[in-house]
Amino acid sequence: MAEYTPKLNLLKKDPVVDGNDTFNIQTMLNDNWDKIDDFARAIEEGLGNVDDVGQAVGELIEQIGNLEELDTETKANLIDAINEIYQEIVAHKADYASKRFGDRPYTGRDDADMTYYIDAVNGDDSNDGLSSVTAFKTWAKVQALIPRFMGYSSITIRIIGNLPEEIVLENILAYGRIANRIRIIGDSLNADNHTVNGVGLYSIVGGEHNSVSIQGLTINGPCNVYGCVGVRVVSCNLRNNGGAGVDIIGSTATIVNCDFGTDIVQDCISAQYSLVLSDNNTGNGTRYGLRAANVATIGKFGENQPTGTIANERTTAGGEIL
Amino acid sequence: MKTLFVNGELAGEAEKIYIDKQKRQIAGYNGDSDAPSFAMRGVKFENIIYEIKDEQGNPAEPDIPLMSQEDLELEVASLWYELMKVV
Numbered sequence: 001m002a003e004y005t006p007k008l009n010l011l012k013k014d015p016v017v018d019g020n021d022t023f024n025i026q027t028m029l030n031d032n033w034d035k036i037d038d039f040a041r042a043i044e045e046g047l048g049n050v051d052d053v054g055q056a057v058g059e060l061i062e063q064i065g066n067l068e069e070l071d072t073e074t075k076a077n078l079i080d081a082i083n084e085i086y087q088e089i090v091a092h093k094a095d096y097a098s099k100r101f102g103d104r105p106y107t108g109r110d111d112a113d114m115t116y117y118i119d120a121v122n123g124d125d126s127n128d129g130l131s132s133v134t135a136f137k138t139w140a141k142v143q144a145l146i147p148r149f150m151g152y153s154s155i156t157i158r159i160i161g162n163l164p165e166e167i168v169l170e171n172i173l174a175y176g177r178i179a180n181r182i183r184i185i186g187d188s189l190n191a192d193n194h195t196v197n198g199v200g201l202y203s204i205v206g207g208e209h210n211s212v213s214i215q216g217l218t219i220n221g222p223c224n225v226y227g228c229v230g231v232r233v234v235s236c237n238l239r240n241n242g243g244a245g246v247d248i249i250g251s252t253a254t255i256v257n258c259d260f261g262t263d264i265v266q267d268c269i270s271a272q273y274s275l276v277l278s279d280n281n282t283g284n285g286t287r288y289g290l291r292a293a294n295v296a297t298i299g300k301f302g303e304n305q306p307t308g309t310i311a312n313e314r315t316t317a318g319g320e321i322l
Numbered sequence: 323m324k325t326l327f328v329n330g331e332l333a334g335e336a337e338k339i340y341i342d343k344q345k346r347q348i349a350g351y352n353g354d355s356d357a358p359s360f361a362m363r364g365v366k367f368e369n370i371i372y373e374i375k376d377e378q379g380n381p382a383e384p385d386i387p388l389m390s391q392e393d394l395e396l397e398v399a400s401l402w403y404e405l406m407k408v409v
Contacts (some may be wrong), residue, residue, distance in 0.1 A: 315360060
């Protein structure tokens with residue numbers, strides 16, 4: 001004989017007794033699904049109102065203490081149990097804090113592509129940063145919004161005008177297979193209109209073939225790519241006075257349609273322990289155009305390659321330029 | 323072991339250092355390895371002052387590169403052509 005489950009009141013047929021009944025999609029399936037869905041919604045709504053777990057537990061303790069039908073012993077037991085849960089939550093939060101995730105979010109939204117704007121002149125870090133007229137002011141504000149673990153989403157950061165700061169991104173795992181996970185681009189896509197003091201990319205991996213793209217910026221300082229997989233530097237002016245235009249260590253990177261100027265950098269592209277594609281780049285380094293050291297490989301593609309005042313290419317310690 | 327200095331700065335160290343101004347190349351080799359321990363291509367000899375030193379720090383001459391099979395065949399063909407013109 002059919003019966004109902006005690007918690008959610010779901011219809012259960014007895015295969016022995018009801019085995020010959022006609023299968024009813026409405027009562028045997030859909031009604032049950034609706035009950036489960038209602039239950040899930042109630043749980044979700046309940047959790048959605050809990051902003052502070054500690055506060056919620058405290059209120060629950062107080063509420064139970066006021067229930068007149070409970071005897072003293074039951075109340076005491078309940079309060080002890082809740083206190084035990086509360087202590088576990090406190091311990092869990094302390095453990096989480098000990099992981100030193102800092103102020104950055106642990107994970108990001110998997111279902112949404114985000115675009116943030118930075119405007120060093122007219123922006124304000126109290127804005128939402130989601131449009132050019134409500135742009136943030138500083139890189140630090142955006143950096144704090146980039147999660148350490150990125151799901152199937154991408155983040156685009158558009159820089160309006162010049163940003164007199166060094167852009168630093170570090171310690172990001174962009175899991176998933178889609179490309180272009182993080183893009184930092186000059187809003188007009190004209191590098192002459194968007195100058196930054198430097199770029200540092202450290203320990204960023206993920207995506208199908210590129211985790212981070214830097215596009216349409218003039219970089220008046222070092223551009224370091226250390227321990228990253230899939231970095232693209234596209235249509236940028238690299239103007240590091242006295243250092244490498246792009247210094248790549250332990251990474252895979254593509255440098256495309258960039259200009260290194262004339263006699264500003266030592267080596268336009270310097271690579272160590274890395275795989276690098278130099279695709280149609282121009283300019284001249286005061287030492288070398290391309291420098292591959294310590295088993296780094298630089299592949300050349302496109303019409304132009306950067307040159308050097310001493311030599312166009314330099315290899316050492318197992319490095320090669322193809 | 324020889325040492326190459328370019329514009330006064332250490333630029334490479336190898337048992338044999340070959341300098342080919344025509345091809346604008348400098349390369350250093352160790353032992354019987356086919357792969358250079360260091361190399362420069364597109365060298366702007368007009369912009370640089372280079373010197374090679376031996377282990378005692380005395381000036382040394384660059385080594386004479388062995389001719390590649392391709393270059394050898396071209397050289398033979400060129401000589402043969404010149405010979406045919408004379409004959």
